[in-house]
Amino acid sequence: MTETRRRIGFVGLPPEEVLAPRRSETLIDLDNLIAGVSHDRDGLLPRTTCHILRRVLHNARALELDEIVVDVGPGKCDGARWLAHVLEEMLTVPVVRTENRNRAGAGTPVCDSDLPLRRKFEVILDGLVGAQHAVPLLQTPRAKAALWGVPAADFDLYDLFPDGTQVLGWTRCLENRTPADEDLERWAPEGVPTVFFSQNFCAKAMLAQHLARIHGGLFVDIDGALARPVRAKIEAFLRFNGAWD
Amino acid sequence: MATLADFGTTWTKALDLATGERRVLQTRDAGELTAEVATGHNARQRAPRDVNELIALAHGARRLISEADFLVLDIGSRDMKYVQMQGGELTRMDWTTTCGALTGFTLELLGSYYGIDYSAAAPSPHTVPVTCGVLGMEQLFELVAQGVGEVEAVARFARGIALNAHRFIGEPARFHLSGGMCDNRLFLQSFPEGTEILPLGRFVLVEGLREEIAGGASSRGE
Numbered sequence: 001m002t003e004t005r006r007r008i009g010f011v012g013l014p015p016e017e018v019l020a021p022r023r024s025e026t027l028i029d030l031d032n033l034i035a036g037v038s039h040d041r042d043g044l045l046p047r048t049t050c051h052i053l054r055r056v057l058h059n060a061r062a063l064e065l066d067e068i069v070v071d072v073g074p075g076k077c078d079g080a081r082w083l084a085h086v087l088e089e090m091l092t093v094p095v096v097r098t099e100n101r102n103r104a105g106a107g108t109p110v111c112d113s114d115l116p117l118r119r120k121f122e123v124i125l126d127g128l129v130g131a132q133h134a135v136p137l138l139q140t141p142r143a144k145a146a147l148w149g150v151p152a153a154d155f156d157l158y159d160l161f162p163d164g165t166q167v168l169g170w171t172r173c174l175e176n177r178t179p180a181d182e183d184l185e186r187w188a189p190e191g192v193p194t195v196f197f198s199q200n201f202c203a204k205a206m207l208a209q210h211l212a213r214i215h216g217g218l219f220v221d222i223d224g225a226l227a228r229p230v231r232a233k234i235e236a237f238l239r240f241n242g243a244w245d
Numbered sequence: 246m247a248t249l250a251d252f253g254t255t256w257t258k259a260l261d262l263a264t265g266e267r268r269v270l271q272t273r274d275a276g277e278l279t280a281e282v283a284t285g286h287n288a289r290q291r292a293p294r295d296v297n298e299l300i301a302l303a304h305g306a307r308r309l310i311s312e313a314d315f316l317v318l319d320i321g322s323r324d325m326k327y328v329q330m331q332g333g334e335l336t337r338m339d340w341t342t343t344c345g346a347l348t349g350f351t352l353e354l355l356g357s358y359y360g361i362d363y364s365a366a367a368p369s370p371h372t373v374p375v376t377c378g379v380l381g382m383e384q385l386f387e388l389v390a391q392g393v394g395e396v397e398a399v400a401r402f403a404r405g406i407a408l409n410a411h412r413f414i415g416e417p418a419r420f421h422l423s424g425g426m427c428d429n430r431l432f433l434q435s436f437p438e439g440t441e442i443l444p445l446g447r448f449v450l451v452e453g454l455r456e457e458i459a460g461g462a463s464s465r466g467e
Contacts, residue, residue: 228286229324229340232297236328239300240335 007064011056011080012071013128013179015100019069027129030059030068031151037062045086050199051153051224053079057086065093073099075179077203105184106177111167113137117158120167121151124175140164145243148188148217149197149208154226157197160234162243166192170204188215193241195220195234249454250280251301252287254322255350256425260451262458269447282454286323296457298450299338302423303328305453309445310421318414319423319449322350327414341413349426351378352403355385359395366396368404368434375405400431407435423449
């Protein structure tokens, strides 16, 4: 039987009123790693483009999409706004521009749960395309560590942290379905060893470094794969701040 | 009893805990040498347990330095890293992630190529900017081509590395130094005047591994 559902890619987190009519179709999060899509450098975007936006373009070019919905507002980034033009003019796929300014929080039970960190990110990202998590969520009364930032290009980052590490920053906003909520994005608990992560070439790096200074955390920026020195810094930071005690 | 080792890019430092014997050998000559616990770029191939260099450096420095407040800089063959402790707590650290060509190995190569005795070479007040080691070497060779003496050119290069390292750690007036560069007199004299440098030698990271033996912890603390 031939699949009749349309394949709709999305960038960032478009508002629910835009996604809802499309939920019966196949939704694909273009920010995420998709098996079989090559992410070799191809010179189509400047080298100073963040890994996630490059991935969006690669995914969009590789997948046979019927439509692409892009959050071009403050819930994503300037890069996505400009990338919408690139997608539109490079591909023959209709591009729908939208802005998610939702402030009605859906809650952050996964971010605050006792799940392993990698699993938390998988559950949160799967939830964007409608998949429901089946695991019961136990809340961590006080996390031993926290990670601030967007979903990383290399999920190996998450294996460096103890189970129950609290998720902060834009990923927390994602679970809450309020990607443009700057107050929530800037929030970090006092006294919890926190790693503030940003992708290389992402404007959020300045916020990450600033917050790390304020909260006595560790700022790291990573381009793609997790490099050994960055891994070492995170391990040492967590170790010497009692995250494994 | 165990062997602890720092399997660096070009040099291996090994400590036999049973005999207390310390060995320094080139990693390419390390043959089948293995250790129970190790650190360094080549540790994973030679030890069942490896500890990351920042943790080893921090633990080792705490064993060797009696003060609760200190900053220790380790200069390896291809990178630099430091940790700063205040009141016994880690407050700052970093590890150069790019352009490792600027560190120990380059000076070693240049010294060997020009036959320079670093214990006798005079420091230079001039500097070759060594933001990138490869570009720095290009400038060094250009100086030689212009008639600057080879020892003077290398001294300027050493000063460039020293100033870069000093900036990297926040330009403190006093710090501890770890690694093979502790034995390079020219390099030690190339830091800004008035900077107090306290060399700890090549076995700081290896000393830090004693903590792992005692605590039985991996680098993730599990």
